[in-house]
Amino acid sequence: MPPIITHHTVVQYVFDGSFPGLLTAVFESYAARHDIVTLFEQDKVRNNFFDPVIIITTAPEKALRVWNGLKKKLTTAQQVQYYSAFLAEDTVIIQQLFNYARYVFDHAAGAAANYGHPAVMAVQQMAQKVSRERHRMTAFVRFQKTAAGLYVSAVEPDYNVLPLICKHFKDRYADQQWMIYDGKRKYGIYYDLQTIHEVQIEAAAPGAIVHAAEILPDASEALYSTLWKDYFKSTHIKERKNTKLHIRHVPKRYWRHLTEKQPD
Amino acid sequence: MERIREKLTILADAAKYDVSCASSGSNRKNTKGGVGDTGSGICHSYAEDGRCVSLLKILLTNFCIYDCAFCISRKSNQIKRAAFTVKEVVDLTMNFYRRNYIEGLFLSSGIFKNADYTMERMLAIVKKLRLEENYNGYIHLKTIPGASQELVAEAGLYADRMSINLEMPTEAGLKAVAPEKSHTEVRRQLATVNHQLVRFDDERRIIRSVPKFVPAGQSTQMVVGATPETDWQVLHTAAEFYNTYALKRVYYSGYIPINTDERVPMLNSQPPLMREHRLYQADWLMRFYGFAADEIVNATQPHLELEVDPKLSWALRHPQFFPVDLNRADFKTMIRVPGIGRQSAQKIIATRQFGKIYVHQLKKMGIAYNRAQYFVTCTDALNRYTDKDPQHMRALILKTGQSKYTALLAPQLPLF
Numbered sequence: 001m002p003p004i005i006t007h008h009t010v011v012q013y014v015f016d017g018s019f020p021g022l023l024t025a026v027f028e029s030y031a032a033r034h035d036i037v038t039l040f041e042q043d044k045v046r047n048n049f050f051d052p053v054i055i056i057t058t059a060p061e062k063a064l065r066v067w068n069g070l071k072k073k074l075t076t077a078q079q080v081q082y083y084s085a086f087l088a089e090d091t092v093i094i095q096q097l098f099n100y101a102r103y104v105f106d107h108a109a110g111a112a113a114n115y116g117h118p119a120v121m122a123v124q125q126m127a128q129k130v131s132r133e134r135h136r137m138t139a140f141v142r143f144q145k146t147a148a149g150l151y152v153s154a155v156e157p158d159y160n161v162l163p164l165i166c167k168h169f170k171d172r173y174a175d176q177q178w179m180i181y182d183g184k185r186k187y188g189i190y191y192d193l194q195t196i197h198e199v200q201i202e203a204a205a206p207g208a209i210v211h212a213a214e215i216l217p218d219a220s221e222a223l224y225s226t227l228w229k230d231y232f233k234s235t236h237i238k239e240r241k242n243t244k245l246h247i248r249h250v251p252k253r254y255w256r257h258l259t260e261k262q263p264d
Numbered sequence: 265m266e267r268i269r270e271k272l273t274i275l276a277d278a279a280k281y282d283v284s285c286a287s288s289g290s291n292r293k294n295t296k297g298g299v300g301d302t303g304s305g306i307c308h309s310y311a312e313d314g315r316c317v318s319l320l321k322i323l324l325t326n327f328c329i330y331d332c333a334f335c336i337s338r339k340s341n342q343i344k345r346a347a348f349t350v351k352e353v354v355d356l357t358m359n360f361y362r363r364n365y366i367e368g369l370f371l372s373s374g375i376f377k378n379a380d381y382t383m384e385r386m387l388a389i390v391k392k393l394r395l396e397e398n399y400n401g402y403i404h405l406k407t408i409p410g411a412s413q414e415l416v417a418e419a420g421l422y423a424d425r426m427s428i429n430l431e432m433p434t435e436a437g438l439k440a441v442a443p444e445k446s447h448t449e450v451r452r453q454l455a456t457v458n459h460q461l462v463r464f465d466d467e468r469r470i471i472r473s474v475p476k477f478v479p480a481g482q483s484t485q486m487v488v489g490a491t492p493e494t495d496w497q498v499l500h501t502a503a504e505f506y507n508t509y510a511l512k513r514v515y516y517s518g519y520i521p522i523n524t525d526e527r528v529p530m531l532n533s534q535p536p537l538m539r540e541h542r543l544y545q546a547d548w549l550m551r552f553y554g555f556a557a558d559e560i561v562n563a564t565q566p567h568l569e570l571e572v573d574p575k576l577s578w579a580l581r582h583p584q585f586f587p588v589d590l591n592r593a594d595f596k597t598m599i600r601v602p603g604i605g606r607q608s609a610q611k612i613i614a615t616r617q618f619g620k621i622y623v624h625q626l627k628k629m630g631i632a633y634n635r636a637q638y639f640v641t642c643t644d645a646l647n648r649y650t651d652k653d654p655q656h657m658r659a660l661i662l663k664t665g666q667s668k669y670t671a672l673l674a675p676q677l678p679l680f
Contacts (some may be wrong), residue, residue, distance in 0.1 A: 114618040115611045116625045139306045143363045151362065175299050175398070176362060223265055224359045230269055231360075234276035235321060236311040239520045239535055245314030249307070259365070260309055 010036045012048070015056040017041040019086050020063035022094065026101045027062040028054070039098045044091060070101060073109045081127035084134070087160045088126050096122040133157050134164040140250075141169075141180055142259045144225070145218035151178040154257055162189050166196050225259050232260035272356070274346045278326040278337050279372055281522075282429075282485065283515045285318040287367035287402045289480035290424035299362065300401030302424060302480075306367050319370035319404060320360050324348055324386055328374030332442035333525040334431070334490050337374045341523065347376070353389050354397065361401050368402025368424070369393070379410030387415060390422040402480075409449045413456045420457055425480040425512070428453045430505070433498040437491035441527050450484070454509040457482055461510075481512035488543060489536040490519035490528045494566035496557075499546055503557040506550070516543040542568040549574055552606060553599050572658065576602040579639055580654045586639045587647040590621050603636030634664050 011034045015021040022039075029037050038051070071079060082100070085093050099119040104111050115121050136157070143151035151173070162182055166189055169178065173191070181188035181201065190199045255261040288305025307316035325347035326337040336343070348356075357369045371389060375382050386405060393399040405423040407416050420426060428450050432438040435447045457478060464477040484505060488498055502514040518540035521531045546568060549555040553575070560574050561567065569577045579586065579602050588601050590612055598609040608631045612621060615629075620643040627633050638649045638657055649657060 110617075113614040115615045115629055116618055116621075121628050135306070139308045141364045145363070153364070171294055172301050173299060173362070173364075174294055175297055220359065223268075224363065226265075227269065227272055227356065228360060228363070228365050230273055231276050231320065232309065232311065232317065234273045235280045235317060237280055237313050237315070237520060240313035240315070240537065242314040243312065246310055246312050249310040249314065249316070258309065259363075 009034075010038060010051045012038050012040060012051050012053045013056050014040045014042055014053060016058050017044075018058060019083070020060055021056060021058040022086065022097060023063035023066040023101075024058050025056045026066050026098060026105075027059075028056055029098075029102065030105075037098065039095050041091065041094065066101065069105065073104050074112055078112045081124060084130040084164065085123045085126040087163065088130050089160055090126065093122065093126045096126075130159045130161065130164070133159045134161040136254070137161050137165050137180075138168050140254050140258060141165075142257060143178060144259075145221050147216040147218050149177060149218070151176055153178070153180045154183050155180060156184045156253075156257070157182065160185055162187070170196055225262075226264075229260055229262070229264060268352065270344075271346045271348060271352070272322070274344050275323045275326060275348060276321065278374075279321045279323045279370070281336065281517065281520070282321065282370070282372055282406070283315070283517045284404065284427060284483055284485065284513065285316050285321065285370065286404075286425070286480075286483070286513060287318045289512060290402060291479050292400050292402075292424060292476060294400050295398065298398035298400050299358075300368075300399050302368070302400070302402045305402075308364065308366055318367045319402065320357055320366045320368070321370040322348070322353070322356075322372075324353065324371060324373035324382070324389070325376050326374045327376040329378075330375060330442070330444050332431070332445065333523060333527045334441050334487055334519065336522045338523070350385065350388050350392060354392050357393060357401075358397055358399065361399070366401075368404065370404040370406075372406035373408065375408055375410075379408045380412055380415060383408045383411035383415045383419070387419050387422075390419060394422045404480075407453050407457070409445060409453065411453075416453060416456050417460050420460055420478045421475055423478055425483060426457055426478050427483040427485070429485040430501065431485070431487055432491050433486045433488065433493040433501045434491075437493055440491060441525075451509075454482055454484070454505070454511070458509045482509060483511055483513040483515065485515040485517055487517050487519050488540060494561075495539070495543065495546070495568045496561040496563070496566035498543060499550070499557040499561055502547060503550060514547060516540050516547070538570050539568070542570060542574060546574045549578075554596055555600075571662070573602075575600070576635070576661065580658055583654055587641045587649075588639060590626070590640050590642040591616065601636055601639045603632035603634070603639070635661060 013025050013028070015025050025037070025039060070082065074082065082097065086097060096119045100112075100123045103117060103119055112120055115124065137155055141153045141155060143153045145151050160182070162180065165180070169180065170191055175193070177191060177193055179188050179190040179199065186200065188199045188201065190197045250258070285307070286305060287302070290302035292302045294301040305318065307318045309317040311317055323337070325345070326343070327345050327347060328335075328337050328339055331339040353369070353371070360366045361368070371386055373382050373386060386408070390403055390405060393403065403423045404425045404427065405419055407419070407426055407428045409428065430438070430447060430450055431442060431445060438445055438447060461478055461481070464474055468474040486498060486501065498516070505511050505514060518536045519529060520535045521529050521533055524531055546560045549560060550557060555578070559578060568574055572580070579600070585600070588597055590598065595609050595613060598604055598612065599606055608629055611629045612626075615621060615625065622643050623633065623645050626636070626642065637645065638661060641647045
């Protein structure tokens with residue numbers, strides 16, 4: 001006989017880790033009247049042996065219904081915060097996002113402004129961290145121009161922020177082809193003068209012919225990267241040297257992709 | 265390649281004493297087929313002194329007909345001189361911008377031949393960027409003292425921000441170190457641009473297609489510590505210029521001795537970094553926290569305290585306004601509490617609709633409770649400090665934390 005689940009029971013949900021998956025989990029918890037849910041991502045399961053486990057199958061139409069519901073209750077800024085916090089790819093915040101959605105649905109519109117609520121506070125704080133990383137990526141991307149005219153850049157952001165910076169780069173560099181590649185998450189965004197595509201780079205198979213123009217730097221590249229390094233050195237006032245502050249603003253983990261931090 | 269490298273080194277080195285690097289406040293968006301936009305500003309890197317690198321900050325030339333005692337490029341200095349061509353500045357800006365190195369261009373200049381000749385060259389650069397390169401990124405243009413009103417007004421059509429430096433906080437101070445310059449000339453330039461700004465804004469209300477004119481407004485800069493003005497004089501000048509010319513920013517630059525001249529502090533004396541920091545804090549209090557200059561410093565206490573920040577200093581001098589009840593106080597009252605900023609105050613007000621405020625919530629919201637506890641009450645915190653004498657409270661607060669600046673306080677030698 002299967003265990004009887006009442007709404008007082010703790011139920012464990014396992015989902016696929018995607019954003020629609022999270023929203024589907026919220027949907028199912030209402031459909032099945034599960035009030036107390038602990039949420040786990042597939043492959044990262046650390047569930048206990050006592051509480052019943054339910055596998056959530058991601059359903060786009062259910063996810064969309066939940067998202068539309070959230071949109072009615074959240075301001076635009078709060079919607080962005082919700083999605084941003086999700087991009088942190090953090091197991092603790094997944095649970096808070098679930099609780100946040102439940103809390104918002106169970107209360108009148110405006111509840112998401114209650115910073116006294118633990119889930120609201122947690123989501124807001126995580127969104128702030130992700131937003132800071134998003135901002136850093138708008139700053140620390142350094143393009144190198146290739147002979148083919150493509151501007152390429154590699155980054156390794158702490159959080160998965162490429163979806164949040166697409167628009168910024170598209171608006172700004174509308175007349176040049178560019179690509180930003182996330183080396184940590186092994187995907188990039190590529191702009192072809194029309195739209196942005198998500199791209200994956202596969203290591204070229206041995207013996208494969210790689211189009212030389214794609215890798216050769218443009219003739220101007222050496223000049224301008226050198227000038228930039230010169231400028232970076234000249235603009236520093238040595239009487240005010242403050243290494244601690246410098247490193248706080250530009251943490252060392254970002255240095256390997258910054259042109260001005262490369263040796264001459 | 266070697267020549268352009270040398271030029272850039274000389275002309276970036278000479279421009280670095282202008283502290284403004286703001287790239288925010290403009291609303292210029294990219295045009296079809298163009299490159300660049302502006303918005304909330306981005307610091308693309310930070311120099312080793314911890315200052316933000318947002319704009320390509322260069323002089324057009326460091327040749328100068330003036331001989332100001334505080335300036336590295338003054339006529340009587342034996343230094344290497346150089347000048348960029350219009351094309352060189354445009355190429356540098358475009359190539360740096362396209363590689364996402366910078367947010368825009370900050371163009372200043374020494375004065376060669378005369379003011380109008382220099383201003384014309386600068387105007388040629390910004391026009392070429394905007395009209396030929398379709399460049400819509402940020403441009404900060406320094407106006408040249410003595411340049412004609414027509415040139416200044418035309419430049420405003422292409423720049424996002426314009427500025428001209430007061431250099432010293434008072435006219436008397438300026439006359440002592442730069443006899444050829446005057447605050448009157450600075451006022452004339454600021455007024456010209458501000459007048460146009462207001463006119464364009466008025467017209468835009470009727471006709472939407474009126475072109476942009478200096479959308480990020482004007483700013484100025486004062487050197488502190490080169491001449492003997494008090495903080496009271498500095499903040500008074502700042503407040504007056506904010507009011508009269510609707511400036512967006514006043515920058516304070518702690519004087520770094522670069523020339524041997526008996527009119528300014530001698531070489532190798534310590535730049536007054538702590539004083540500069542306190543002035544910026546006071547500036548923020550005036551612009552965002554509703555403080556008047558006279559509340560921060562006054563005739564009886566003409567200098568900012570270096571030991572504590574100006575808000576805390578004010579709070580300790582005015583125990584009659586405390587403690588503040590966070591369950592009732594309005595926004596204006598709350599932001600005057602040391603340890604509570606504008607964002608925290610907004611969060612407290614938002615949260616109050618859902619119930620009473622507790623200490624653990626305050627800590628989560630990002631309030632510096634260690635500091636604020638002496639000045640507030642809330643549901644589960646009755647203030648134990650209301651009867652304490654301010655000197656005693658100051659000692660208590662200084663004991664907890666603050667060590668961030670002790671190193672800076674120690675070498676602060678009196679300059680006069």
